[in-house]
Amino acid sequence: MDKVLVIIPAYNEKKSIGGVVRDVKTSLPEADVLVINDGSTDDTSGEARQYGAMVLELPCNMGLGVAVQSGLIFAQDRGYRFVARMDGDGQHRPTELRSLLAPLEKGEADMVVGSRFLKAVSVSELNEYKPSLARRIGIGLFSGLLSFLLGTRVTDPNSGLHAMNHKSISFFAKEYPPDYPEVEVRVMAHKAGLVIREIPSTMLHRTGGASSITSLKSVYIVLEMLTSTIVGMFRRTER
8 A cells, every 4th residue: 555644633532542553563564653642731643653643732722623724734745645634532434444435546536535424234233323412403513515516426515534535635735724624625625626435434432531522512513614615616726
């Protein structure tokens, strides 16, 4: 496999990050692993290094988009051909990384997204993850909106499991949405002419810590994402 970097943005994920890094290295031993520590107040960095990851330290908590873009700039500067991005809370399965990267290696896509809502292959692959009512409404809203705006079916607009080829890395290293970026990323990729493909993925319960997104915050996030999506459709994007 060509040079691959797995980037893992993390904020206060000391309880889970070590196991995530370990499982990535077991599932994809030829890849390098970079944890972007987004201003954690716990020992996320120490745990990541203990299990063999490189760590990129951000000076303070700057948000998911900045963390991901920092990882993409790192990858571009060091000549990685492919990047996979996953979360540091243990909800993604590192065993799916090879399937995520396969369409990129075959030249079938510029960006691959792991979707929790495409049909599972078998009963054993059904998701443990059950989103809250607020999240289900948000996911349904943005699935419909993106499918309409982009003219193609979008089943999981909020997925944090992505893979990119060099073309996508170069594009998003220059500009990446700063807050709750997944929906806007799909719009930007479409407008830039990048080929996006969804493949089935599974999501597990968190292995440690707790999500910072409350029900009230979910409403704010939906409104912010809705605004940025609509604005993004009319904003000029370089191809």
